[in-house]
Structure formats: structure tokens, C-alpha cells
Amino acid sequence: MEPAVLTGEHYMTGDEACAEGALAAGCRFFGGYPITPATEIAETMAARLPKVGGTFIQMEDEIAAMAAVVGASCGGVKSMTATSGPGFSLMMENLGLGICLETPCVVVNVQRAGPSTGLPTMAAQGDMMQARWGSHGHYEIIALSPSSAQEAFYQTILAFNLAEKYRTPVLIMTDEVVGHMSERVVIPEAKAIKIVERTRPRGRKDRYNPFEPGEFGVPPMASAGEGYNVHMTGLTHDERGYPDMSVECQEQMVNRLVGKIRNNLDDIIRTESHRLEDAEVVVVSYGVSTRTAYAAVEEARELGIKAGMLKLVTVWPFPERQIRELAGRVKGFVTVEINLGQIHLEVSRCAAGLAPALLVGHCGGTLISPEAVIEAVRRIV
Amino acid sequence: MKGIVHPMTDNQKKLVAKEIIITGFGGQGIVLAGKILGQAASLGDHLESTLIQSYGPESRGGACSAQVIISSETIHYPYVRKPDILACMSQGGLDKFVGVLEDDGFLLIDQDLVSPAGISRDYYAIPSTRLAEELGRKMMANIIMIGFITAVTGVVTMESARDTVEKSVPKGTEKMNLAAFQKGYEYGLAVLKGRRKKAEEKAGKVA
Numbered sequence: 001m002e003p004a005v006l007t008g009e010h011y012m013t014g015d016e017a018c019a020e021g022a023l024a025a026g027c028r029f030f031g032g033y034p035i036t037p038a039t040e041i042a043e044t045m046a047a048r049l050p051k052v053g054g055t056f057i058q059m060e061d062e063i064a065a066m067a068a069v070v071g072a073s074c075g076g077v078k079s080m081t082a083t084s085g086p087g088f089s090l091m092m093e094n095l096g097l098g099i100c101l102e103t104p105c106v107v108v109n110v111q112r113a114g115p116s117t118g119l120p121t122m123a124a125q126g127d128m129m130q131a132r133w134g135s136h137g138h139y140e141i142i143a144l145s146p147s148s149a150q151e152a153f154y155q156t157i158l159a160f161n162l163a164e165k166y167r168t169p170v171l172i173m174t175d176e177v178v179g180h181m182s183e184r185v186v187i188p189e190a191k192a193i194k195i196v197e198r199t200r201p202r203g204r205k206d207r208y209n210p211f212e213p214g215e216f217g218v219p220p221m222a223s224a225g226e227g228y229n230v231h232m233t234g235l236t237h238d239e240r241g242y243p244d245m246s247v248e249c250q251e252q253m254v255n256r257l258v259g260k261i262r263n264n265l266d267d268i269i270r271t272e273s274h275r276l277e278d279a280e281v282v283v284v285s286y287g288v289s290t291r292t293a294y295a296a297v298e299e300a301r302e303l304g305i306k307a308g309m310l311k312l313v314t315v316w317p318f319p320e321r322q323i324r325e326l327a328g329r330v331k332g333f334v335t336v337e338i339n340l341g342q343i344h345l346e347v348s349r350c351a352a353g354l355a356p357a358l359l360v361g362h363c364g365g366t367l368i369s370p371e372a373v374i375e376a377v378r379r380i381v
Numbered sequence: 382m383k384g385i386v387h388p389m390t391d392n393q394k395k396l397v398a399k400e401i402i403i404t405g406f407g408g409q410g411i412v413l414a415g416k417i418l419g420q421a422a423s424l425g426d427h428l429e430s431t432l433i434q435s436y437g438p439e440s441r442g443g444a445c446s447a448q449v450i451i452s453s454e455t456i457h458y459p460y461v462r463k464p465d466i467l468a469c470m471s472q473g474g475l476d477k478f479v480g481v482l483e484d485d486g487f488l489l490i491d492q493d494l495v496s497p498a499g500i501s502r503d504y505y506a507i508p509s510t511r512l513a514e515e516l517g518r519k520m521m522a523n524i525i526m527i528g529f530i531t532a533v534t535g536v537v538t539m540e541s542a543r544d545t546v547e548k549s550v551p552k553g554t555e556k557m558n559l560a561a562f563q564k565g566y567e568y569g570l571a572v573l574k575g576r577r578k579k580a581e582e583k584a585g586k587v588a
Binding site: 009036120180184291292295298367 | 431432436
């Protein structure tokens with residue numbers, strides 16, 4: 001056996017760091033299908049998982065990959081898959097199954113430029129609304145967005161911890177640049193890494209209800225095959241997991257699925273700010289584009305412009321309250337993202353009536369330049 | 382910069398950053414070359430560094446480049462815009478990037494793959510492909526180029542570069558790759574020595 005936590009200093013890509021973060025978090029199952037620019041995550045997991053007592057399966061496609069991940073998690077194993085745009089589209093159906101069955105798991109989307117096959121080896125952030133609404137029905141989702149290899153490591157651990165705590169799939173929305181960029185990654189000792197495990201049921205196995213809410217509105221989760229009564233279906237179901245085609249049951253189930261996220265926003269939402277204290281313009285960004293935003297804020301400050309940055313570590317759920325509070329005291333927002341306006345729509349919605357919001361974006365294939373951001377910042381001040 | 386006792390201004394700090402582009406075709410080990418330089422700077426010399434790889438959807442033969450930034454400061458924007466060092470292992474790479482190379486930057490070429498004709502600026506040439514063939518493996522031209530870059534530009538220390546080559550190549554090939562690195566490094570030192578000698582002769586004549 002090899003150590004699951006590669007304590008030490010490494011020079012690795014964001015993809016490799018993501019895989020190492022998963023292993024450090026306790027992930028022991030990966031079901032996937034290779035796709036640029038996410039293949040290196042699968043490659044690393046294929047090489048490492050068997051040596052730490054885990055299982056890697058290359059499935060026949062991404063539909064099956066996502067099904068395998070949901071199944072493995074129901075069996076009690078922390079599980080993950082990684083893909084890019086075309087595969088993410090195929091995963092949407094079973095992602096919804098994972099949400100409905102309240103299955104902890106992590107899905108990584110190393111975004112490339114779309115639509116369709118698009119630019120396989122080039123970056124974009126065009127799947128942010130798909131992350132929010134890509135599967136059918138009304139639900140809440142947690143999505144993180146790392147901007148460096150080091151963040152890919154830590155955010156993957158965070159993703160597993162949130163998935164386990166809230167019994168839900170968690171998305172990591174990275175991109176080709178972060179995935180393929182090599183940087184220094186420092187991996188701490190295993191005992192310094194905080195790991196969250198799903199709450200397990202207690203009491204009589206024949207009295208267990210797999211969907212009876214516990215702490216935070218989250219039901220304790222038994223693994224299939226342990227002897228607890230476990231019935232799972234994508235149909236609307238009651239606390240026993242049995243189908244119930246009534247409006248009342250639908251109301252109860254969906255409200256609880258949505259509520260376990262909405263009622264715990266303070267615990268889930270994470271943002272970082274840079275020079276926001278006296279900022280007149282707030283540059284909002286996430287993932288790789290925060291690197292552009294950071295450089296632009298520094299340059300703007302050198303020009304005497306009071307710019308600051310709000311970095312969304314969790315993009316979903318969206319930090320509505322924070323944007324609204326800022327909107328009350330700043331001159332405006334500039335959202336930086338590699339698409340033609342997705343998170344920008346959220347910023348605009350939350351700032352509406354209080355402050356203007358501009359977008360700096362493009363169709364994908366390259367990073368946004370700091371100059372383009374500074375130009376937009378100037379338009380606001 | 383020697384002798385300055387005042388703390389550096391932000392602009393001066395930025396000058397510490399070195400931007401490097403290595404260009405070639407998919408399959409030549411261009412990304413590995415970039416990774417060795419970046420890793421040598423990061424883990425060996427304890428500087429900050431980023432490596433961006435850029436290539437097309439084809440697995441071999443397409444245009445490929447590695448962009449490395451080495452800095453004493455945190456690197457935010459990871460794209461290279463005005464390289465200080467441009468190492469070309471393909472004609473296309475030279476044609477694409479020579480225009481953005483800093484005026485006082487280093488241009489290095491594999492003279493077997495890139496024609497020096499038409500280059501209107503100072504450059505350093507090495508027959509790295511031919512030297513690699515002589516050492517028994519054409520594939521090692523990238524490692525020879527790393528030795529050459531290290532000697533000519535001093536962007537990473539020789540010790541860090543050599544150690545990183547040893548750690549980065551497939552097991553069992555360390556010895557021949559270290560020989561390739563040494564070959565490129567010594568070739569670089571010889572080129573520098575030749576230039577110094579020439580400059581001294583010229584200075585002597587003037588005196």
C-alpha cells in the first residue's frame with residue numbers, strides 16, 4: 001500500500017492536485033470516462049487508487065460513469081468522477097438521481113470552450129449555469145471553483161466534506177488552465193487535514209428510514225448491504241424511500257432537498273475578499289478568472305482607482321446577501337468570467353436598483369486580460 | 382541591482398519575474414522541458430513558478446508551446462505576454478513568438494530545426510537534435526535544450542535543473558538524460574566563452 005496523502009512539496013498540475021485532494025479526503029472510488037482536459041484526473045486516480053485500497057473503473061460513457069459514482073456512494077464509499085463539457089452534459093441525468101437519492105459524491109468539470117466539442121484543449125467557464133440548472137426539476141446544488149493547483153487540492157477536500165455533511169453531490173467547476181497548469185502544491189500531513197464523514201444511522205436496522213431528516217435536515221445514511229432497510233428510487237418518495245405520487249409528498253421531499261442547502265447557507269458559502277474595505281468598484285470572479293481579477297485590482301490600485309475583489313470560492317449557492325450588502329455602498333460591480341454572462345446575471349440581479357453591474361467576458365479559448373477588466377473598472381468610477 | 386539598499390518598489394519587484402516560452406511540435410517533449418524548468422525554479426530554487434501548456438487536439442505533430450513564469454512574487458496572471466527567453470524547437474514557433482520577445486531577451490534555437498536565416502537579432506544556436514542523435518536518442522533534444530537554456534540564461538541554477546531532469550525522466554533513462562543535460566549545458570558555456578573571447582579581442586583591438 002502507498003500513502004493516500006502525499007505529504008510534501010510537489011510541482012503538479014491542477015488535475016493531479018484535484019486527484020490527490022480526493023485521495024486525501026478519503027475518496028476510494030472513481031468511475032469515469034477520459035476527456036480532455038480532465039483525463040489527467042482519471043489517469044492519476046487509475047494509477048493511485050489500487051495502491052491505496054480503492055477502485056478505479058473506466059465506464060463505457062459518462063452516463064454510466066455518473067451512475068457508478070452514485071452506486072458506489074450508496075455502497076458507503078466516497079466516490080468521484082471528472083469530466084469536461086460534453087461528458088458533463090451526459091452526466092446531468094444521473095446527477096439529478098444523486099440529488100434525489102441524497103448521495104454524497106463529487107463531480108469535477110474541467111471546463112473547456114463549448115458548445116458541443118468546441119475547443120477541447122482551451123479554457124472557458126461556460127458551464128456555470130449548467131452546473132446550477134443542468135439536471136431537470138428544481139433543486140439546489142453546491143459548486144466550488146478553484147483558481148490554482150493548491151486550491152484544487154484543498155477545494156476537492158472541501159467538496160467531499162460538504163458532500164458528506166449535506167448528503168448531496170458537490171461540483172468542482174475548474175477549467176483547462178487550472179487543470180493543466182503546473183504550480184507548487186504543498187500537501188500537509190494526513191492528521192492536519194479535516195475530514196467529514198456522513199452521519200451513520202443508529203438504532204434498529206429494521207426501523208431505519210433512509211430519508212428521515214436528522215441534523216441540518218440531512219438524513220443519516222446507511223450503506224446498502226449492511227442490513228438496514230434501504231430503498232432508493234428516483235421517483236418522489238417518502239421517508240422510507242418508497243414511491244409516493246402525491247402532491248403532498250412531492251412538496252415535502254423537494255422542500256427538504258432544497259431546504260437542507262438554503263437553510264445552511266452560512267455554513268456552505270465561502271468567499272474571499274481582497275482590498276474590499278475601501279473599494280468603490282468590486283471585481284467579482286471565480287476560478288481561473290480570479291487570477292486576472294487579482295492582477296487587474298493591483299494595477300487599478302497603482303493607478304489610484306479604489307478597486308477590490310470578491311472571489312467566489314463557492315459559486316453555488318450564490319452569495320446573494322453579500323452582493324446586496326456591497327451594492328449598498330459601492331459604485332458598481334465588474335464580473336469577470338470566461339463566458340458571455342452567467343454569474344454576471346446573478347450579480348446584476350442582486351445589485352439591481354443599488355449599483356450597476358458590468359460584464360467582462362468572452363466566448364472562451366483564452367484567459368481574460370487584466371487590461372479589459374481595468375477598462376470596465378474605469379467605466380464605473 | 383547590487384548596492385541598492387532601499388526596499389524595492391512594486392515595479393522593481395515585477396522586474397524579478399522571468400517569462401519563458403519554449404516552442405516545438407507535439408511529441409518533442411516541449412511540455413516536459415517547461416515542467417523541468419518550472420519545477421527546478423519552484424522546488425529547487427524556491428521561487429514561484431507557473432507552467433501553462435498549449436497544444437491542439439491532435440496527440441502528435443501539432444504546434445505546441447510551454448509558457449513558464451518564474452518570479453520572486455506570487456504569480457497571478459499566468460500567461461506569458463513578453464517573454465524574456467524564447468527557446469525554439471520549431472520554425473513555426475520562432476515565427477509566431479519572435480516579435481513579442483523582449484528587446485534584451487534571449488533567443489535560443491535548435492539550429493537543426495530552425496533556420497537562422499532571416500533572424501535579425503542576436504541569438505544563441507545549438508544543434509540539439511543532432512547532439513541527441515549522437516548520444517543515442519533523438520528524443521533527448523529537449524533535455525539538451527534545457528541544459529543550453531540553463532547555461533546561457535541562468536534562469537534556474539544548474540544544480541536544480543540537473544536534479545529535476547533526473548527526477549522527471551522515465552526510470553532507467555536517468556544516466557543518458559543527465560548526459561544530454563550536461564552536453565547542452567557545456568555547449569552553452571562554450572558559446573558564452575567564445576562570445577567573451579570575441580568581445581575581449583574586439584575591446585583589445587579598440588584599445
